[in-house]
Amino acid sequence: MNLRTFFRGLPQVAHQEFLANLKSVRLLIMVIILALAVVGGSYGLSGGPGGPSLSPLVVWAHAAYESNDSHVASVFVADPFGSPRTNTQVTFSTFRPEETLGVARTDGDGFVRFPMGNRSEVYVVAEVGTVVFGTSVFWFPSPVNFTSVTYQYDFDGDGLSETLAVHVVDREGDPAPTQLSVNGTYVRDVDSRGYGRLSLPRGLSNITIEVGGQVESFTVDVVEPPSGSLFGTPDATLFLLSAVFLYLIVPIFAIVVTFDAVSKERVQGTLDLLLSRPVSRTGVLLGKFLGSFAAVAFPVTFVNLAGLGVITAASGESPSGGFAAGFLGFTLLLIAFYVLLQIIFSTLAKTSGTAILFGVLAWLLFNVLYNVLTLVVGLLIADPAARFQFQLYAGLGNPSAIYQQLVLLYAPLELTGFFGGTAIGGDVLGAAAAIWLVILLVLALWVFEKKAAS
């Protein structure tokens, strides 16, 4: 039997399998899930801004005075952009002993006033839903006729807190006409509620607040984000992406697309028609494998490239070339492992339901149970040296673990130093991956030869 005869039917079956999978709804669903995980993960792990990093509730509490000089807390509740939070519950309490003085709600402008008598300190807490914001107010003898409260924000997520939100009230606790300047240059007035926002350059800036001719100055430092941190670097993001998301999702993707590659043909009766054609069983099986593999590999690689693009865009620099190439290549290897594994199950199973059940069990075994099993077996080994060797090489029995270790092998040294790295050489890992591929391929061919038409 020559090679053309041996592989007869391969291109036709592969083409048909690829097209059929591309048109399937489940592939589309898996692509969406993967894209959400990879693109979202790339953005999130790169340190992009998100809702949770900004509190939707900010309390600007001032020490003010009534006309008879008794103390009053003047509180403005808003979001970081100065939009008032109306009808928001605000609680006033003492520090020691902690005792609630009273509860009030903000008015239509987000303000609430609470008389303090001669108390010189109060704790103010505002609540909206599950969001709580607390701050303190102290009354000191002060010659100024206004007070200001400032908060520094990183609105654009670049790691620099270059936005200064300022709130100013006069001595009585009411908004007053106020000019804001940065480094001696007038920038803007505060709005009618006393709120104003300043964009600051990197480094130290001198802020000047002027109310009715009286001036208050102070300095604000916009510092560089800490450099050298592992988290937030493109390589670290890529590593976490592969080790956390793809390691788990890609096998599911492969299982979902491949689970009925053979069983469906058998159940719907098309397998007999196919095998009665001038095809070799090797050709049919390899066609099934290549068609399914391509149907998974193309969208996964596309989404991975999009993930690399997002990492680059979000962090301003791209991951290391070798690491990125390794990540793309080893993901294809992971796909090949699980597609082959699932084709074996699909050939053995009588129904497609049983086939996907086998796939889920294999996923659980290699991604959840395997580590537990190796841990338990390791504990049974009395000799510490033997136990060490076992645990070192136990991962080679798990295709998902081989993928993880290969990714670690290509990761930059500072990452592997932090995350633990792998003590197994590339030659051993490469050989293990090749052996896994060959064993799965031979097993798939043998099972298909024996069981396909039974």
Place this chain on the structure above:
Amino acid sequence: MPGIPWQSFCREGTWRVPVIEVEGLVKSYGRGTVRALDDVTFTVPKGDIFGFLGPNGAGKTTTIRILSTVLDPTSGTIRIDGHDLAEDPLAVKERLGLMPDEVAFYPTLTGEQHLRYYASFHKIPRADARKRAKDYLERFGIGDAAGKKLKAYSHGMKKRLALAQCLLHDPQVIIMDEPANGLDPQGMRYFRDLIRSLNHEGKTIFLSSHLLSEVEQLCKRVGIIDRGKIVAVDSIENLTTGLAAGTPTVLHVAASDLSDAILESVRGLSGVTAVERTEGGVKVTARSGADVGPDVSKAIVLGGGKLREIRTEQRSLEDLFLSLTKGGAM
């Protein structure tokens, strides 16, 4: 060629080449403990329509799956159009068209896409495959549905598509498993005429069917399988004649004014073993092979009876089938 009945090579005095040769075919399961097929041997001459009969579970589908190279036999030899299935399966596949019992297709492909997909395995050039697909779809009356997905096809349309896919590569041997299954009377007649027309084009047809009347109308030769063993292979005529041999001849006589004296004279005729009065006349049983009709009619007329009809009871394919398969269900 041991084990092959030589009469199968001749019809009306003409030598005909066997196109399907099956010898000593065995299919075992469970490490040989269960034998689905046991020493199955038969031949089908070129240009024949061969009926393959058997009760449910007798081994018909297993035989068909082995013939169509889907299932591997445990032992035995099969030659299709001179090519050994074990040694040259691809040559066998090129010469074979399979129309399976279950009309199974890919629900998301159209009829034409199916035919082009299957044509691609036979190295038919694309343009030619497209033309053949259209021609066959038109010929079988489903040309209008060529662009529709299979989920929109009725059972009858799927049957026609199944036949189209099996003829695409112009095979010399067509294996049909229950082609009329699930069809209405018009559909059955359509397929019957189509099978005859294909046979006139020179195709050899291996027809498995549980519709004995269908087989009787289409086939001259049949093979009957029961519990994995071939129990008969011959022409229907020879088999029914053989079945009649050794069994009593029964005459159904329609007559009136049959006196007791007439019945006594009939009873006394040579070869007659029993005479029984019936509602419209009398039933006469004679020894096997005895030609007592003329004597019975003479006795009735001479005795003053009014004879209307004498009919010899015939053995049908159904009798043959029930007799050979111990009355098993099909």
